Each structure stands twice: as C-alpha cells, then as structure tokens.
Amino acid sequence: MAAQFGRRLYKGAATTAVAAAAVAALTASQAPGATTDGPGRPTATGATPSPDVNADGDGAATGNSPYYTDLPPLNSPDPAPTAGAPSSGTPSEAGIPATVLDAYKKAEAELRASKPSCNLPWQLLAAIGKVESGQARGGRVDANGTTTSPILGPVLNGSGFAHISDTDHGVYDGDSTYDRAIGPMQFIPSTWEWAGRDGNGDGKKDPNNVYDAALAAGHYLCRNGWDLSDDADLRRAILSYNNSQDYLNTVLSWLEYYRKGTHSIPDGTGTIPSGRSDDRSGSRPGPSSSGTTPPRATPEPHSPGKTGGPAKPGGGSPSTKPTPPSRSVTPPSTPSASPTPTDTVDHLEDAGTAGLTAMAGDAFTQKISTRAETKAGKAVAKVRVRFTILGDTDATFTGGETVATVLTDSSGVAAAPALQAGEQTGRFTVRALVVGRTISGLDYTATVTARAADTLTRTSDTALTCTPGGEFADQVEVKATYKGAVADKVAATATLIKAADDATENDKGPYFKDADGKPVRTLKDLQTDGDGLLKLPKLYADDTTGTFLLRITTTGGATLTVELKVAAADTSAEPSPSPSAS
The missing domain is CATH 2.60.40.1930 (Macroglobulin (MG2) domain)
Structure with a gap:
C-alpha cells in the first residue's frame, strides 16, 4: 500500500505541501483523540457505535473483519468520458464495474421508495463496496450479479481478528468452526441471516450476489431510523458496519470521491486494491477468493535479557545474573477487572407487556418491554437486549427489520420497537436475549388476525x-x-x-x-x-x-x-x- 500510495503522490502531487496533506489524510485517524475498542481497533472519538455491535464485532455487518485501506487519488475524478472523445485522464479508480454500479443504484432506488427518510446515496454503497471487496474484485460477477467465486474474509478465530464461532454450520462461508465475512459487501453469516435481501428478484437471498448484498447493506445502514443526510447519523451507520475510526475515514474518503464523479466500466476490469487493514507490510491480498486464510505474521523470538550477555544453552540465564535478595518479596497482586453490567445479568423478566394482537396490515398498539435483572432481582442498566422475530410470519419491527437491539434504561428495561403486522395471519414469537450472555431468553407470543369490518x-x-x-x-x-x-x-x-x-x-x-x-x-x-x-x-x-x-x-x-x-x-x-x- 505504501508503494502504491507513493506512486499516487508522484502522479497527483505537484508540491511538497500537497504530498504532506495527503500523508496527513492517511494518518488522520491516528491523531490525538482517537480511541480504541477492547481488541485494540481504533474507534471514533466521541462516537457511539450501533448497540448491535459488541466488543468482538458480533452483530456488526462484517464482524469488524479486515478491509482494504487504499485511499482515492488526490485529483478528483472527471465526469464519465464521452464516446469517441479523447481521454480526459479520468483515474481508473473512478470507474465502477457496470453490474456492480447498477446494483448500487437499484438499491438506492428501492430504499428511496421503502425508507425515504433514510436518504441513502448509492455512492455510500459504492464506497463501502470499494473498501470491503474492491467492488466485487473489480466486477468479477456473472450476468446475474453473482461473484464468479466466493469472496471470503479471514477466519474469525480471535487470532488478530474478532472471535465469532460458527453460526451457519458452514452454509455460507464453508467453515463449521468459525464464521467468515462473505460476499462483495462482506457480511458475517449471523448478520446476513436477518439482514439478507433479494435484490434481483430471483427468490433467493445470496450474500455472493451483488444485487442482494447491496440491497441488504442499504437496509442495514438505514435501520434505527438513521437519516444518512445527517452527518452524525451517517457516521453512526458506517461505524455500525465496522467499528473503526480508520474504517470510517476510509469510507468517507471514497464517498466524497465518488460524489464528485464516476462512470461505468466493463465488468471484470476494475482496479483491485492492494493494502489491507491487517497488513502492515502492504504485501498481503484482500479478502480471499479461494477460501484460504491469509498468512499471519510470525512473532519475533524472545530476546536476551537487558544485560546483553550470552544466554546459556537450553535457555538458561546468563552467568552474570545478579544474586536475588535474601528475603522474599511478594509481587503486587494484579487487580481484577470490574464486571461489566452484562456480566451481572442473571435473567430477563417481562416488564408489563400487554397482550400482543393486531389486525393484518396494522401496527401493534402494545410494545414488548423486557427487564434485565441480577440474581437478586436488581435492575441492570446499559445492557444490550436483542429482540428477534421468529416463526412463519411477515410481521416486522417498524422500519422493516426482524431484529432490533435495544439498550436497557436506568430501570433495567429495554422496550422493543413497535411491531408491524403483515398480511399473514396467525401467531409468531418475539424472543428477547441478552447480547454477550448465554442465559435463557424470554419469548413473547404475538397474534395477527384477519382484516375485519364491523x-x-x-x-x-x-x-x-x-x-x-x-x-x-x-x-x-x-x-x-x-x-x-x-x-x-x-x-x-x-x-x-x-x-x-x-x-x-x-x-x-x-x-x-x-x-x-x-x-x-x-x-x-x-x-x-x-x-x-x-x-x-x-x-x-x-x-x-x-x-x-x-x-x-x-x-x-x-x-x-x-x-x-x-x-x-x-x-x-x-x-x-x-x-x-x-
């Protein structure tokens, strides 16, 4: 990545001042004020990630998987070249493979109709698609928009990445031990299970299809009532996709770049990025198409003691090792980490939810309320409770989602978003679970009755x-x-x-x-x-x-x-x- 960026500076920077500005843009995420999450990933200062995201990345669209870090060229893209006109010097990065570009624009049109208040720009999908998979590896897709081979992220086994055990029995990612991000928009299987959409009308929700993946990403970014024309909501939505300040800055850079102009190029001819967030040398590839895990760096061997003396054969101490003091010294005890609110939750209790009944097509007037409690029955605040709609139903939460994550308030209560009945009548279940704990969930039964007249x-x-x-x-x-x-x-x-x-x-x-x-x-x-x-x-x-x-x-x-x-x-x-x- 460093070499490639250097080439861009050579081509696009006329002065040292411009080059310095580019380097500053590259390192902006490391400026004072940047923070890190539990695993050490940089996060946005003062930004609160989506409550769907926990410390291991479970619940984020990508599970906080690695991503491409290449930045756009310094010079802005020109408008699309006119047929027969001489080359205008439009950077190749401004071109988006035709099928991929079509998928982004169709997703924007669908969201404009179904969630107009979200104000989703297709350029945001393009920016995320560039960072996640290099626009489906330069547009290597078939006529239906399905990648010619699966795009798989690294195994999320906790070794340098998030730790997410298998959730799909290997159905999507081929791994029955750990999860891996999949497809051109790099969804982890557990997120795709509820966020997946059928974007090309073939009756399937395929994470490897760019139409399905783009529409799913659009709905994912438009949840929680976010308005992406608002800068704060835009940043929250991007961070919920991958909770990293570096990621946020990179996506915003490409968003601004694509907003200034882009054009369609033939499928399979797009530029594939070279740098990746887990690659400090710039030599490793991006998300794998073969399903293999990228190699990890070998740790440095243990160095000799500070004295610099030769080590004894077999790893013994040097002969100059000082004589220990005659009296024993009790090492200071390591303070144990304080339990988080989630650690203290023993069970969930209903918080006065009334009977859940609605006529087909109507909103439920009652809301589900769940209380998180300790073993002694004390309320636990600031705990994420995930509500999931289960069963054969087309009912959703407000906004069209079937999963919602809510933070408990000071009284330990999490109120799920309002339920919206579909046209399918009958009973279904809403299950409440504490995110990050394996305690038993709490089930609520809801009923949709037929439309009626009196x-x-x-x-x-x-x-x-x-x-x-x-x-x-x-x-x-x-x-x-x-x-x-x-x-x-x-x-x-x-x-x-x-x-x-x-x-x-x-x-x-x-x-x-x-x-x-x-x-x-x-x-x-x-x-x-x-x-x-x-x-x-x-x-x-x-x-x-x-x-x-x-x-x-x-x-x-x-x-x-x-x-x-x-x-x-x-x-x-x-x-x-x-x-x-x-």
Whole structure:
C-alpha cells in the first residue's frame, strides 16, 4: 500500500505541501483523540457505535473483519468520458464495474421508495463496496450479479481478528468452526441471516450476489431510523458496519470521491486494491477468493535479557545474573477487572407487556418491554437486549427489520420497537436475549388476525328493480368500516338468500353470472379495495317475480341485507289508441 500510495503522490502531487496533506489524510485517524475498542481497533472519538455491535464485532455487518485501506487519488475524478472523445485522464479508480454500479443504484432506488427518510446515496454503497471487496474484485460477477467465486474474509478465530464461532454450520462461508465475512459487501453469516435481501428478484437471498448484498447493506445502514443526510447519523451507520475510526475515514474518503464523479466500466476490469487493514507490510491480498486464510505474521523470538550477555544453552540465564535478595518479596497482586453490567445479568423478566394482537396490515398498539435483572432481582442498566422475530410470519419491527437491539434504561428495561403486522395471519414469537450472555431468553407470543369490518353501508339509496328475464340497471356497491375507519382489503361473501331468517342460498330469482354465463347465487373471495369499497357484478333476473334478498357479510361480522324487486313492467299508464276520425 505504501508503494502504491507513493506512486499516487508522484502522479497527483505537484508540491511538497500537497504530498504532506495527503500523508496527513492517511494518518488522520491516528491523531490525538482517537480511541480504541477492547481488541485494540481504533474507534471514533466521541462516537457511539450501533448497540448491535459488541466488543468482538458480533452483530456488526462484517464482524469488524479486515478491509482494504487504499485511499482515492488526490485529483478528483472527471465526469464519465464521452464516446469517441479523447481521454480526459479520468483515474481508473473512478470507474465502477457496470453490474456492480447498477446494483448500487437499484438499491438506492428501492430504499428511496421503502425508507425515504433514510436518504441513502448509492455512492455510500459504492464506497463501502470499494473498501470491503474492491467492488466485487473489480466486477468479477456473472450476468446475474453473482461473484464468479466466493469472496471470503479471514477466519474469525480471535487470532488478530474478532472471535465469532460458527453460526451457519458452514452454509455460507464453508467453515463449521468459525464464521467468515462473505460476499462483495462482506457480511458475517449471523448478520446476513436477518439482514439478507433479494435484490434481483430471483427468490433467493445470496450474500455472493451483488444485487442482494447491496440491497441488504442499504437496509442495514438505514435501520434505527438513521437519516444518512445527517452527518452524525451517517457516521453512526458506517461505524455500525465496522467499528473503526480508520474504517470510517476510509469510507468517507471514497464517498466524497465518488460524489464528485464516476462512470461505468466493463465488468471484470476494475482496479483491485492492494493494502489491507491487517497488513502492515502492504504485501498481503484482500479478502480471499479461494477460501484460504491469509498468512499471519510470525512473532519475533524472545530476546536476551537487558544485560546483553550470552544466554546459556537450553535457555538458561546468563552467568552474570545478579544474586536475588535474601528475603522474599511478594509481587503486587494484579487487580481484577470490574464486571461489566452484562456480566451481572442473571435473567430477563417481562416488564408489563400487554397482550400482543393486531389486525393484518396494522401496527401493534402494545410494545414488548423486557427487564434485565441480577440474581437478586436488581435492575441492570446499559445492557444490550436483542429482540428477534421468529416463526412463519411477515410481521416486522417498524422500519422493516426482524431484529432490533435495544439498550436497557436506568430501570433495567429495554422496550422493543413497535411491531408491524403483515398480511399473514396467525401467531409468531418475539424472543428477547441478552447480547454477550448465554442465559435463557424470554419469548413473547404475538397474534395477527384477519382484516375485519364491523359496519357495511350502501353507497347509494337507489331502489334495485328489474323486470322478469332482464338485468338490474344498478350494481350493488357497499362501503366497509371498522370502528369508524376505512376497512380495506377485508374478505367478503355475497349470497342471494331465501328469507331474512333463512340464509340458505335461493334457487330462484335474481342471480349473478359466472365466466361461462351460468347463474351463480353465491360469490366468495370478494375483497374491499383500498377505500373500503366493494362493487358487486351485475345482477340478472329469471322469470320469477317478487321481492328477494341479497346478503353481504365480511370477516369481523359486518352484515348488510339488500332488497331486490322483480316485477312486470307497469303498462297501466299507457294511453289508449286515439279513435279514428270519421
């Protein structure tokens, strides 16, 4: 990396002052005020990482895996070159492989529609994609956007990296002992399990597909209600992807670079970075495509004592070793680390959660509240509680996520985000777990009921009449409401019945027609529209005259009975023929 950056300085820096500025940019993350997390990774001063991230990187998108550290060229990219025009000197780093660029832009468009308040720029996805995998190794993807071979990060076995034991039985990363970051956006399997998306519409969520991975990264960065047009939220989101100040600075550099201009280049022709965050010599490759773990540096052998004298064969002390004092000296005891709040949690207790029930498509009015307690029942604050939606359901938390991590407050309570019911009815489970502990979780049962209406009214008071063998001029239209509000997408049934006290289907009188034109007197699988309206097909009459009843019922018990009259045409008012003149 140092050599490559030097070449960039040679090409782009006209003066020593410019070169110094570039070096300052490279080392900005090591300036006073930078801090480190538990494993020694630099973190942003004053920045609070996402509560999804623990000290080992579990919960972060990448598990805090290594990343490419190459910085953009000093000169800004020019706009895309015009076909047939002479070369404008646009740096190759400004070019993004066509399929990869398309994936980023499609992800931005989807998030603009589903989470407009997030304000996700596709250039942020491009910056992260550059840092994580060199834009899918320079765009080595097939026509569907899937990498030609898997992109795997190092084994996360705690040796220089985070320690994350296997969570996917090797399904995604091929390792059944430890996890590895996977794909062009370098998700760890446990994060992909809930963050994965189908970005290319093939019915699968594949971390090795750039469309799926880009859309998943977009949703990941847009969780927690973050607005990425706000600088503080932007930094929080990037740090939640990889909790490192160096990482933040590198991503922001590429974000600014791509915002100034970029263009599409053929797949497979992109520039692959050379430097990586775990590589101090600049000689190691980036994320592996072969699945092998990059070599680790060999530690230096133990050096002789400070006296510089020769060591005895077999590792003995030098002959000049001083005589120890006659009296024994008790070494000072090493103070034990104070337990963290998480260490003191013994169990989780429900904190007054009411029954969780909502109609399909509605938000749950009740929230899940969980209290973290010690063995003695004392509340524990500042503990991360992870809520996960389980079971066959399309319900989500507000924002469309199925996993949410919340910090307990001063009373030890963590309140999950509001639940949003989908269209699938039935029961599902929300499980609360303490992040970083293996204590038993707490399960909450939630129920989604079918959309319902409690009132039906006709939208017109016109009498419904017809002559024998004819058709009714007006169609029946009703409006459904529930507690005064529009009841949309509610299932309904319409039946021509024998009498008000006999709901048996009539065998004579008015009827509907099926697709073949045959009489039908019961219509099922009807549904109100978005405005709660339901307009029935045309009605016809047979030769039977009289008053008949049409009954409409909905899920939820709403019922409306409508009168239909079939009578011969009234000819009494017709004038008699005029007598002929004589």
